Amino acid sequence: MEAGRRRRRPSRAKRNLTTGIAVAISGGILYGLAPGSGPLERFSIAAAHLAVLLFAFTLAIGPVRTLRREPSPVSTDRRRDLGIWTAILGLVHTIAGLEVHLGGEFRRYFTIEGLFAGAPQPAKILFVASNYIGAVAAVLLLILLGLSNDLSLAKLGRDRWKRAQRTAYLILPMLIAHGAIYQLLERRAAGLVVIFAAAILSVLGLQLAGARLRSRGPMPGPVADGPQIAHVRGDATG
Numbered sequence: 001m002e003a004g005r006r007r008r009r010p011s012r013a014k015r016n017l018t019t020g021i022a023v024a025i026s027g028g029i030l031y032g033l034a035p036g037s038g039p040l041e042r043f044s045i046a047a048a049h050l051a052v053l054l055f056a057f058t059l060a061i062g063p064v065r066t067l068r069r070e071p072s073p074v075s076t077d078r079r080r081d082l083g084i085w086t087a088i089l090g091l092v093h094t095i096a097g098l099e100v101h102l103g104g105e106f107r108r109y110f111t112i113e114g115l116f117a118g119a120p121q122p123a124k125i126l127f128v129a130s131n132y133i134g135a136v137a138a139v140l141l142l143i144l145l146g147l148s149n150d151l152s153l154a155k156l157g158r159d160r161w162k163r164a165q166r167t168a169y170l171i172l173p174m175l176i177a178h179g180a181i182y183q184l185l186e187r188r189a190a191g192l193v194v195i196f197a198a199a200i201l202s203v204l205g206l207q208l209a210g211a212r213l214r215s216r217g218p219m220p221g222p223v224a225d226g227p228q229i230a231h232v233r234g235d236a237t238g
């Protein structure tokens, strides 16, 4: 058992190192593509798009397994790690995003009064609405981050833990609304809009294809290694 654990650890560390390198390279490219009035805004935009891309990868794992007709474990290292990267980048973007407008007075992000003198009322309402939606998404990401460990899985049990993780499907429409409103308000260039739309449409397409396949008949069941713990380690599973 111990020897097995020792053998598997480097593979998870290696995968996270690879993810970290991929995040750094794509972050650099996105930073280069990002418009913005300064480095902080460009950093915020790059982190936002990276978070959405990683979120798309995380949500794609389940449907891809379904389409390959592979059993779907309740939890795996790969999905957990991608989820953790998503949450961290989403929260980094949130902190940076709260600094880039209105001189960093973030209370003004959430009230219409005194907001951008001269801006049309609908734009102000959309700005505030987008920030509330982003804030709820950020809180949900924080909760999911807190649940992404063996202890929470053992405490909640696999069914309740899985139900809690499905909150991710509530976050998806929030990110669509929040990101799209900002892209509209800030009149983003086609490149960023295409990246954002491609990530969202790929997840929606895969989820739909997976759901259609599941509706046709029974699929291989979830992998469980005990009555409460259903986490699968290593690279073999998504």
Ligand code: HEM
Pocket (backbone or CB within 6 Å): 041, 044, 045, 048, 049, 051, 052, 089, 090, 091, 093, 094, 096, 097, 098, 100, 101, 109, 131, 134, 135, 136, 137, 138, 141, 175, 178, 179, 180, 182, 183, 186, 188, 192, 196
């Ligand atoms: C209180 C929470 C949040 C605030 C205040 C916030 C703030 C902002 C701001 C100011 C922008 C415009 C771009 C910029 O100037 O940075 C933006 C855009 C965006 N945000 Fe957020 N955000 C929040 C949460 C999130 C979360 C949790 C995510 C994803 C995990 C996210 C994803 C995006 C995306 C995809 C865009 C579009 C980027 C673009 O403008 O092209 N946001 N957000």
